[in-house]
Amino acid sequence: MVSREGNVQHQHHKTQCVIILCFFVGEQVKYLTCSCGVFSKFLPNFRIEGTTVPMSSFLNPYPDFAQLESLLSNEQKQTQLTVRSFVQNEIEPKIVKAYRSEEFPVGLLAQMGAMGLLGANLSGYGLPGMDTVSYGLLMKELERCDSGIRSAASVQGALVMFPIHAFGTEEQKNYWLPRLFSAQSIGCFGLSESEGGSDPGAMKTTVKDKGDHYELNGSKMWITNGNLAEVGVIWAKTELGIRGFLVPLNLEGINVIKMQNKLSLRASITSELVFDRVKLPKSALLPKTEGLKSALQCLNQARFGISWGAIGAAEACFVEALHFAKNRILFKKSLTSFQLVQRKFALMATQITQAQLLVFRLSQIKEQQNLQPAQVSMAKQVCVEMALNVARTCRDILGANGIMDEYKTMRHMANLETVYTYEGTNDIHLLILGQELTGISAFN
């Protein structure tokens, strides 16, 4: 494996090597073309934040106690390495500035589109149909950098492309899916309103049939990518129940307002959308949407990606804190020599491993198209809660340094507060599980 400083330390899985053609710019791998078989000695400057933790490996420089890497195909390893290289070279250098300035890095979605990372698990219409584990690894690598970056990709793929794919006409699919895949167009998803995101059925936004057109009125809050978007998948009440509409955001009567001064997910754009007598063409309806359950189907796609992604954030914090603790000398000893500190790392590694196992197994079930909403709820709830707890513990281990943004841990911690709340709060997922287990709905 390769250490944080770039020294090759040891290599555990010789048989799992993958050849990577790489071009170095300065000290970083600038581009990777992976086929099969790489030897880490060829990559002396590859900046994987490594540790000497037993059971870690080239791909997973954090404890891989369940040896999940040995279950990955070469293609899945290629995907993970390619995305990690892209994240390290293109996003990591920009993320602190983006977070401080509350701006999404300019042109980043276009870069992701050029790499085929958006809606990559969908197929047909020129989409790659990536397998479920690869998709999860992609989400994990994005969120290893920042939850806001993963959120932008999640919204585009799971909350905009998925509903068009699942509920759209052939015309809508043929027009929008290739454009959204390449990021020629950016989309957003408008379900939440100011009064109670956990109760979307109480929404006040309406669409009225006016004969030759529809009229849209109302507002949506907390809309990721809103100010970047050309089109919104907007959920509204109609005479026939809740339906989804494809709304071009440049129409007259639409106001998109950036929500500023967030203390979490600052590298992600969050917006309020206001609709005042907006005239929509009849072609805006996503005709196969049927009530709130269609919106929830989209959320389940995104929640699955979040479960994988949150583990990436936890791993990033774990690696940073372990590296720090090893080098931190207190009472003439490394901080890692103390039993209380070792206990923290032991518990975190165990919790991360449990989450890794859960999402890996659920990915296999999803690949067989058998994944149920309650299983997704369990994964979202437990992975995000784990990641938030790991981030908080790592922040503690970093001491005062941990409050500075030159360390990533507190940024992850603050981001995970949003991830804990959006896409169904932690409580809501527990209630979904409670209902599944008892047959009793305790929502109201």
Ligand SMILES: Cc1cc2nc3c(=O)[nH]c(=O)nc-3n(C[C@H](O)[C@H](O)[C@H](O)COP(=O)(O)OP(=O)(O)OC[C@H]3O[C@@H](n4cnc5c(N)ncnc54)[C@H](O)[C@@H]3O)c2cc1C
């Ligand atoms: C940065 C960010 C980005 C977002 N992006 C999007 C987006 O792109 N599109 C979109 O549509 N939405 C988005 N959201 C909105 C998000 O989905 C909502 O915030 C979330 O659903 C929770 O709604 P709320 O904030 O109104 O909290 P509330 O629903 O008011 O909940 C407040 C508290 O009450 C608890 N609670 C609620 N109901 C119950 C109950 N029945 N029993 C017990 N406890 C309960 C909750 O768990 C929570 O602790 C985003 C939010 C954030 C913060």
